[in-house]
Amino acid sequence: MFLLPKGEDNGSEGRSDGHPIILEGYKEKDFKALLKVMYPASNDAFLGTVFNLTKEEWIGVLDLSTRWGMKTIRNHAISKLSALELGSIEKIMLSRAHSVRKWFEEGAEDIVKAEGCPKMDDLLTLGLETGFRLLWIREQTAHTFPSLSLSSLKCNKCHSSMFTEKRACADASCNRVLLPDTLGCISVDRDANLQVHVQKLAGDSQLTGGVFLRVPLSNLSCGERRSHCPVESKSYSCPSCGSTVPEGEFLLGLRRSGGNGPTIKDVFGDELTELGLIDE
Secondary structure (H helix, E strand, C coil), X not given: CCCCCCCCCCCCCCCECCECCCCCCCCHHHHHHHHHHHCCCHHHHHHCCCCCCCHHHHHHHHHHHHHCCCHHHHHHHHHHHHCCCCCHHHHHHXXXXXXXXXXXXXXXXXXXXXXXXXXXXXXXXHCHHHHHHHHHHHHHHHCCCCCECHHHEECCCCCCECCCCCEECCCCCXXXXXXXXXXXXXXECXXXXXXXXXXXXXXXXXXXXXXXXXXXXXXXXXXXXXXXXXXXXXXXXXXXCCCEECCCCEEEECCCCCCCCCCHHHHHHHHHHHHHHHHC
């Protein structure tokens, strides 16, 4: 542009402060942040504070480096932002704005696996379709445990069923009589912190590869009411070996389930592919 003939007023863009080069559609603060990365001040280099930018500045750097094809700077901005505390909603929004696939996957996984239900306003920020899809995945994967019965609760010594006789549900509002093999009479609290207990139990085709979960009775709920433990939370004697099993030492024999539900990749596959194209 500097080789073009000068106008009569000698006001070529970029030749003076009075006639700057105008970059339409870009923010001044983003451009300044980019210049900090491209041309760090000598003091910053001496003090070791090179690239000591704020989160908003790094977002600006990411925006411009993505638009202008500065791959090295883009990757550095992504690395810097990834090291900061980005919320799940923010990750998805930034991923869509700047084509960062991994942020979409991380943000979506956080929402799906979060302990509490996401806020309505947050889901609306992502759009109705995205919010609906995330809630659908969350619902499909929320109850990863298959239907359980009293006989699913095993002794931590001999792995035999702890309950072999019918008994009344401990939830006073339920009034059900639970049979040992009645599926669905027990549910496991979704947020229970369960420990994996690997023990091969030969010949039991109903168990998932000999893998048990050590579960406190307090983390079980009545399958009908979804509240209160269906058996009284205390120690019990094993009817097979006579061992006393403390309340927190029961083993849960998992029955085989038909799959783990849909994944983020299953539901958002096309969008994830598109978000990843820029880095191929």
